[in-house]
Amino acid sequence: MKRIWIYQADRLLTAAEGQEIGTELEAFAEQWKVHGKPLSASAELRDNLFIILKVDEEVAAASGCSIDSSVRFLKGVESKYGIQLFDRMQFAYKADQGIGVVNRDGFEKLLADGTINDNTLVFDNTITHEHQMEDAWVIPFHQSWHKRLFR
Structure with a gap:
């Protein structure tokens, strides 16, 4: 594995x-x-x-x-x-124009204005095994750990 x-x-x-x-x-x-x-x-x-x-x-x-x-x-x-790789409060999501990246405040604003919703695909970078990349890396917001953060 x-x-x-x-x-x-x-x-x-x-x-x-x-x-x-x-x-x-x-x-x-x-x-x-x-x-x-x-x-x-x-x-x-x-x-x-x-x-x-x-x-x-x-x-x-x-x-x-x-x-x-x-x-x-x-x-x-x-x-x-000149990048940050260890900031777990940077969120990536699938947008119409590709992949979007925002910090926690930006993500919250996108949720509030409806740009991101329960069906928006988000990246769960906490997975730990390659086989999870198929079905657990990119998932709908409502199934992600992100949802618990933004209740």
């Missing part, structure tokens, strides 16, 4: 930034280790917004030190590109 970590940027990245980050992610995944041994890992940038790290736990599971190294790597990406 593949364990995943999803990090969402606080803004859509440019195509050039996306290409650079994609290359950096590949290089990181190739050298990512646990206790000095390589992990069976991959990393990708999706939609110029989401960084997804994957580890095949049947080969070896990531542990404290390897997770710390991924956080250090991602903090470097934040610094280099």
Whole structure:
């Protein structure tokens, strides 16, 4: 089973930034280790917004030190590109023009004016396994943890 970590940027990245980050992610995944041994890992940038790290736990599971190294790597990406990846109060949702990204206040305003409603598709970046990406990553607002936050 593949364990995943999803990090969402606080803004859509440019195509050039996306290409650079994609290359950096590949290089990181190739050298990512646990206790000095390589992990069976991959990393990708999706939609110029989401960084997804994957580890095949049947080969070896990531542990404290390897997770710390991924956080250090991602903090470097934040610094280099002027983005935030660890702010869980940034929300992504599907809009007519693509994917929208807003902070908590912005999300609340979009709810109030009806731009976002119970059927709006939102991204649940708290999922932890690759198989969940099919049916639990992008879900209607009314089924998401977000709904509990904005009652």
